Amino acid sequence: MSHKDLQGFIKALEKKGELKRIKAEVSSELEITEIADRISKEYGSALLFEKVKDSPYPLLINAMGTFERMSMALEAETLDEIGDEIKEYLELRNYLTIKGLIRSVPRLFRLLYALPLKRPGRGKCQQIIEKEVNLYNLPVLKCWPLDAGRFFTLPLVFTKDRNTKQQNVGMYRMQVLDEKTTGMHWHKHKDGSEIYGGYKAKGERMPVSVALGCDPAITYAATAPLPKMLDEMMLAGWLRKSNVTMVKCVTNDIYVPANAEIVLEGYVDTTEDLVLEGPFGDHTGYYSLADYYPRFHVTCITHRKAAIYPATVVGKPPMEDCYMAKATERIFLPILKMQIPELKDINLPLEGVFHNCAILSVRSAYPGCARKVMNAVWGMGQMMYTKLVVIVNENVDVQNLKEVGQAVLRNVGSLHDLLLSEGPLDALDHSSDKALYGTRLGVDATTVRETTGKENFKVIQISKKYPGEAKDLLMKHLKENDDKFVIAVDDSVDISNFSLVMWKFFNNIDAKRDLIALENKFGIDATKKWKEEGLTRDWPEDITMSQEIIDLVSERWKEYGLD
Structure with missing residues (x-):
């Protein structure tokens, strides 16, 4: 009914x-x-x-x-x-x-x-x-x-x-x-x-x-x-x-x-x-x-x-609109499969806020399959705004971010496994140097490689004092450590909160500007960018509630009947 x-x-x-x-x-x-x-x-x-x-x-x-x-x-x-x-x-x-x-x-x-x-x-x-x-x-x-x-x-x-x-x-x-x-x-x-x-x-x-x-x-x-x-x-x-x-x-x-x-x-x-x-x-x-x-x-x-x-309220995920996005993910998957026959499943993670990340599992039956799928995604309606597309093999559960992370750490071995694609971005994307246009990143994690024991992932905090300092520190870290992927975030970010780190990562990067590589190791600058780092517009503020309202609601919580 x-x-x-x-x-x-x-x-x-x-x-x-x-x-x-x-x-x-x-x-x-x-x-x-x-x-x-x-x-x-x-x-x-x-x-x-x-x-x-x-x-x-x-x-x-x-x-x-x-x-x-x-x-x-x-x-x-x-x-x-x-x-x-x-x-x-x-x-x-x-x-x-x-x-x-x-x-x-x-x-x-x-x-x-x-x-x-x-x-x-x-x-x-x-x-x-x-x-x-x-x-x-x-x-x-x-x-x-x-x-x-x-x-x-x-x-x-x-x-x-x-x-x-x-x-x-x-x-x-x-x-x-x-x-x-x-x-x-x-x-x-x-x-x-x-x-x-x-x-x-x-x-x-x-x-x-x-x-x-x-x-x-x-x-x-x-x-x-x-x-x-x-x-x-x-x-x-x-x-x-x-x-x-x-x-x-x-x-x-x-x-x-x-x-x-x-x-x-x-x-x-x-x-x-x-x-x-x-x-x-x-x-x-x-x-x-x-x-x-x-x-x-x-x-x-x-x-x-x-x-x-x-009414609804939007802001840092997860929020109500995230579940509407997940409905679109599941409802339109069969239609995506018609257009991309290699596709098995897709995950639009909540931290990607609709357009910042898509993870796809595919049946990789021929060389270049992952790149073909990436370009298909970027050529399809509103998915053209997807800033990060990660492709994994069909045996990887894309709904399990731990499995996806392990596949990326193990199988991405060189710049050849990354595809930078310039094109349109969502009007709400703030990270590109120019409005509505920037660089999307494709990650091919389908080539199965033997484990080397050095598939490490690291998040480092930075308090920038000059333009480009994050990339300098990332390069220094890559030279001195065996970490395969290193993400730099501002020191205000709680790096023990993985969801928060991923939200910053998905939101704050433009791959052409923020990705650095050293042999088979990679660094990503997910810090707030300065005008001196190439921006032509203002960087927006994080959404936070005023302390006055936080205190008011805490004081009234029992009155609301929400204990």
Whole structure:
């Protein structure tokens, strides 16, 4: 039985003991973030804050913040179950015999759920219509101390292509600028930005509607890397085994899910000057820098009676968004296998925050197979932003980072096993010298070598006093020691925390600039870079909570009922 809406999912979570209700009044400015961050790091429950200061709306957070809840959200026992179902659709042999076709009938009938239904009249999301807009009534979070303001963090932004009239939905953060407008943070490589360009070329207003609080399959589908010709609501309907019902907005021609909790209707004026948006504590664990984006004008707010506001917090992993990324990993694996026949499995480690690392196991049947796979990954949609691609043999469990590490230490023996590839990087990558472009690193760990007893890995701390000092110290260490791989991090990094070290490593390197080699030994400079080391832009701050809020939450912890 599908979750028909967000409130149905909340009931299911509560029935399974996966939800905690917080009855104490809390603030949407920093306090909720600190609570949710602590719970997330403990692999804890979903949280429903029933009383948010200065807002009539309860707030739900961390609803998909574990593997189990992410699976529940998508109507499955495990995320692999969904990937296995997709694999069955892609197996051509299932349709080549009468017996196979008969067995496939239930599977084929399920495809009917992929068709969204446009219903006339009003939906539950339009039980209340507010033409007098005041965004400050919503419990929009200020997540981190250096954020520029309050941000919608789980919005489903619906747009319509000017020429084809096809709808698109994406998840783009939105900074509240005043009581009626927000920023619209769609990057250059996002569909929303491309659709915006079509309206801008004609100097026209672009209709936009934002759904808040849909059922979890719809929310996930908005983040999925689908081809442009596929409507995200088709994936949502298939996942939830129930067609998504859409209704037309009150003030524009956009259709939104009928059972959404809240809908913001409005437009973007493409003739208007862009507005400064950010900084924002982002999913990389760093503050993304301020930049200029379009302004979204909200002309109407519709919502359900007793609506619940959805939110998420991003920052240093693991956090709720990590499990959404893992869902994408498992769901789209069969499709990747169709395009890369050598592929056995893939792991996007949590510390890689979506785009910084992918580990793939392959059946290496011919020379150069690993390089072929690396280039295939970099040529495939949003995977082109993957900064580090590690290839291991099929007998290595990519979900076991210890096994992967041993394979890399044993099998990478020279620079020939590394591939440096210049190309596009994600807009949130801060480590390259220039924005949006840098060097990706491929690691071929498929050539099985005999152990030499010198497969050592070392992390060293450095307090840099001059530009390039980290690389100097790395070279000195490589000359004086037998360590095969050495990573340099700033002295503020706790090197006993392996997850933290890997997060710094994945985030802070540009391979062309930061990799050094001495014979068959390698050093990586994962320290914060200075302008004098080649940067053309500012290096962002790590996300940390203010001590005042940390103390406040610690003092109130029992009051929240979270002991």
